[in-house]
Amino acid sequence: MGNKRLVAVAVVCVSVMSTLGSxxxxxxxxxxxxxxxxxxxxxxxxxxxxxxxxxxxxxxxxxxxxxxxxxxxxxxxxxxxxxxxxxxxxxxxxxxxxxxxxxxxxxxxxxxxxxxxxxxxxxxxxxxxxxxxxxxxxxxxxxxxxxxxxxxxxxxxxxxxxxxxxxxxxxxxxxxxxxxxxxxxxxxxxxxxxxxxxxxxxLIAPHDKVAKGSGQYTWPVGGGGTITDTFGTRGGSHKGLDIAAPPKTPILAADSGVVSMVSSGGGYGNCIIISHGGGIQTRYAHISSGTILVKPGQSVSRGQQIAGVGNTGNVRGARGGYHLHFEVMINGVATNPSRYISR
Ligand SMILES: [Zn+2]
Structure with a gap:
């Protein structure tokens, strides 16, 4: 499955990137x-x-x-x-x-x-x-x-x-x-x-009001999952890390912070953004419908389950394309999540 799935997920994420914004x-x-x-x-x-x-x-x-x-x-x-x-x-x-x-x-x-x-x-x-x-x-x-x-x-x-x-x-x-x-x-x-x-x-607005995270990041998918695409692929347009996992596998807050956005629709599908202070935010996309456990403004702690893995938004690929698209943003700019998390 490896390569085929990797490419498919990358395609998905490119289309996700292009449908960002208001x-x-x-x-x-x-x-x-x-x-x-x-x-x-x-x-x-x-x-x-x-x-x-x-x-x-x-x-x-x-x-x-x-x-x-x-x-x-x-x-x-x-x-x-x-x-x-x-x-x-x-x-x-x-x-x-x-x-x-x-x-x-x-x-x-x-x-x-x-x-x-x-x-x-x-x-x-x-x-x-x-x-x-x-x-x-x-x-x-x-x-x-x-x-x-x-x-x-x-x-x-x-x-x-x-x-x-x-x-x-x-x-x-x-x-x-x-x-x-x-x-x-x-x-x-x-x-x-x-x-x-x-x-x-x-994304940046709520930062000032946010309590600082621990600076220690945890792997955002319970049980690990499988990395199917990395940051910067597809000519640099893939802004996150794709971790495939079975439907409704727990998605965990990578660090403590405050939920700054819960949204649905568009390429990301159901999506949560958590602000960790210091201009750092993490995004969790393609969440399974009905599994979101947090609300905007709610504080979360590191490793807390916030939702379940899904395939909402623009996803394709093997086994229904179930995966977490995980992003780390510094002052609104997506950076390589591998610098912050490891398994
Ligand atoms: Zn992705």
């Missing part, structure tokens, strides 16, 4: 912490959504830039075609005049007959109209392309703006989240400190 204060602080945590979660969710939005916007922007590039090359092509077409028309017109191909008005009237005139006139007009139409068409295409290009440029600008604003918002959100995280950490630290202070006050 329950009301801890509850309040915990609520605030939960609130902050949920606020942080909401903000993080918002940030994730914004991230997605930014990605979508960037994709859209990319598409638009592509379209703009296409449009620009289309426009360049149109302009080139237009230039060619205009040159062609000019050349044609020039050659028509020089080669007498285009029939000037005078020559039209020189036509041999009306049919000839009409034929020449129709041909000329048709040719000119066709050319004109091609030029107009090209001009139109050019205008449409230009308008489209401008529209795309405007859109791109607008999207750039939105992107910028979204990123700003995102930055602010991230800052907020970081600040919240910091607040939560500070709150946790404050809570720990407050718990410590609360503990100090409740």
């Amino acid at each position: 329950p009301v204060l801890a509850e309040k602080s915990k609520n605030e912490q939960t609130k902050l945590e949920s606020e942080k979660k909401t903000l993080e969710e918002e940030a994730r959504k914004q991230d997605q939005e930014v990605q979508q916007l960037e994709q859209k922007l990319d598409d638009h830039y592509k379209q703009m590039t296409e449009q620009a090359s289309l426009l360049a092509g149109t302009e080139y075609k237009l230039e060619l077409q205009e040159k062609k028309v000019k050349n044609l017109l020039r050659s028509m005049y020089t080669e007498n191909y285009l029939y000037p008005l005078t020559q039209l009237f020189d036509a041999n007959n009306l049919n000839d005139f009409i034929e020449r006139y129709d041909f000329t007009m048709f040719f000119l109209n066709e050319q004109q139409r091609a030029v107009e068409e090209l001009k139109e295409t050019k205008q449409v392309a230009q308008e489209k290009k401008k529209k795309l440029a405007d859109l791109g600008e607008k999207q750039d703006q939105v992107l910028k604003e979204t990123q700003q918002k995102q930055d602010e959100l991230e800052k907020k989240i970081a600040q919240l995280g910091k607040d939560i950490r500070t709150l946790k630290e404050t809570e720990d400190q407050t718990e410590l202070n609360e503990q100090d006050r409740t």
Whole structure:
């Protein structure tokens, strides 16, 4: 059983340590912490959504830039075609005049007959109209392309703006989240400190009124029991000595003094604290319900039974986790009980 049980009891005692202090204060602080945590979660969710939005916007922007590039090359092509077409028309017109191909008005009237005139006139007009139409068409295409290009440029600008604003918002959100995280950490630290202070006050206050103990300490479990965990284990968080013993085994006052606290609930379960004067106190935790024999303010003598071993509070481990968690505190600070007691 040895190691397994030892570890289990150590786990228990770590959880006991973390639930110390004023329950009301801890509850309040915990609520605030939960609130902050949920606020942080909401903000993080918002940030994730914004991230997605930014990605979508960037994709859209990319598409638009592509379209703009296409449009620009289309426009360049149109302009080139237009230039060619205009040159062609000019050349044609020039050659028509020089080669007498285009029939000037005078020559039209020189036509041999009306049919000839009409034929020449129709041909000329048709040719000119066709050319004109091609030029107009090209001009139109050019205008449409230009308008489209401008529209795309405007859109791109607008999207750039939105992107910028979204990123700003995102930055602010991230800052907020970081600040919240910091607040939560500070709150946790404050809570720990407050718990410590609360503990100090409740434990140290009665000392002045307490008659001094003998300074000789006796083993607090009748019949001895088995040590399952020592002081300072679990990364230093275990503040006492765990002595396993069968249910209701007598728990004895380690020295004479005055009972300064009898409490129940929380990680310690049923718990007694005895003040021995000179800033020294002993704590007895996980007491079996209905076995407490003393009241606050009552004087006790060394070796007097004050309660029975139990498994109340946070205990786990072999055989129901029955054990005494025994602490020695000097001015409210837990110290190694092995310096004061031995079997
Ligand atoms: Zn313990």
